[in-house]
Amino acid sequence: MLRPSFTGAGVRRGLRVALPLVVGTFPFGLVVGVASSGRGLSLLETLLMSGLAFAGTAQLVALELWAEPAPLLAAVFATFVVNLRMAPMGAALAAWFDRVRGWRLWATLGLLTDQGFALAATEQRRGLGRDAGFLFGVGLLLWLFWIVAVGAGHALAGAVRLAPAHPLFFAPVAVFVALLVPLWRGVRQDAAPWALAASVALALHGTGLGPPWPLLAGALSGAALAAAREARHGAPAPRR
Amino acid sequence: MTLRPDALAVILGMAAVTYLCRAGGYVVLRAARPPRLVEAMLRHLPGPLFVAYVAPAMAAQDLAAWMGAAAVVAVQAATRNLAASIAAGVATVALARGAF
Incomplete structure (x- = not known):
């Protein structure tokens, strides 16, 4: 459907x-x-x-x-x-x-x-x-x-x-x-954005910043990296 | 069973802003077509979002929890069964914390 x-x-x-x-x-x-x-x-x-x-x-x-x-x-x-x-x-x-x-x-x-x-x-x-x-x-x-x-x-x-x-x-x-x-779709697509999301979230969490900032910053930075890489390589994600 | 007016005011305020968060993103996006980069970011959001959720939570955990997480990943990858994965994770943590 x-x-x-x-x-x-x-x-x-x-x-x-x-x-x-x-x-x-x-x-x-x-x-x-x-x-x-x-x-x-x-x-x-x-x-x-x-x-x-x-x-x-x-x-x-x-x-x-x-x-x-x-x-x-x-x-x-x-x-x-x-x-x-x-x-x-x-x-x-x-x-x-x-x-x-x-x-x-x-x-x-x-x-x-x-x-x-x-x-x-x-x-x-x-x-x-x-x-x-x-x-x-x-x-x-x-x-x-x-x-x-x-x-x-x-x-x-x-x-x-x-x-x-x-x-x-x-x-x-x-x-x-x-x-x-x-x-998880594979190392080439997901490794870098996921690693960035984890690092940013951990770094902000380490500074003592409370929720939701580590979560929001980590999620948005990871998604931005994935989107930027897609725009550069023109690799269409399987959707629609 | 009491319902104090000050508590009720807080509860209603919490409910209102939470609904605003849940529905607001959709309402804004429907009114204005997002730029392509924003659209691509939203498409790629799920993975990084849950990674950013799990990473600080796991960083605060002990070895037993890491063994539990490994069990969750293994069972989920093998069976794609959420209930089995969660049960395997909790059981592994229970065993590990009992053993060490």
Whole structure:
């Protein structure tokens, strides 16, 4: 299906494909729920934040700066900065939404996640996809389990005491390591941009700069190098 | 089950700016066709984005996590099965941290 669209079959496939991702997001949700409880947020406030903002890193950062009364400007600005990384993702997926209108379009965009973006990018590279329903399905499943996980973390805050070295905390990293594998096209195309992205991110991270700056600068420098090399060699990437 | 007005204001503010980030890139790009270099950058973004995400995270990790990452790559390359890869990675980290 190469024509951009939004189908029920796509939604169901997205729900199915996203299920293993929950293994990675659930422990993260538990951590956010525990932090939320520790900051004195009620279960209702915790669930509202998770359902409406649906952004794990941003929630963790906002809870980090939580105070009495709740710090409106600081928390909202921190959330904006942490989530800036998603703006180029929506732009990169623009072709998926060409023929999608109304609530389907705005809901799918609202459920966009790092993981959903990575899955969509992989589909696009394989020449599959462009079914926005798939993206919606992935986002919906992650959203539902996110709310459950954060709620569970809040409820069990006293009982669950996972040590920082618990192997489950490796799961969120494992998700992204695994998602990189199908994106790798070979040494000639990817080695230099990926190495640059890693070096820039590490260098900025080393200076103590917080998220999202190492991520944004690393991603944009790597993508710029790849784009510049493509323009010079005229090597068309397999797409469309 | 309390809902304090100051907390609600923060939650609604967080939700609004997050939605702006999620939908904003698409809305801007649809309104204005990007230059070719920007279009090419967006096409090449996924790999560098996740590398830039993983690199600082892995730099803070121990040897067990690196063994876990190697297991994730091996299983993902062999099976293309995300659930199996994550399980292999977490299991490797558990074994390595138990062993050392």
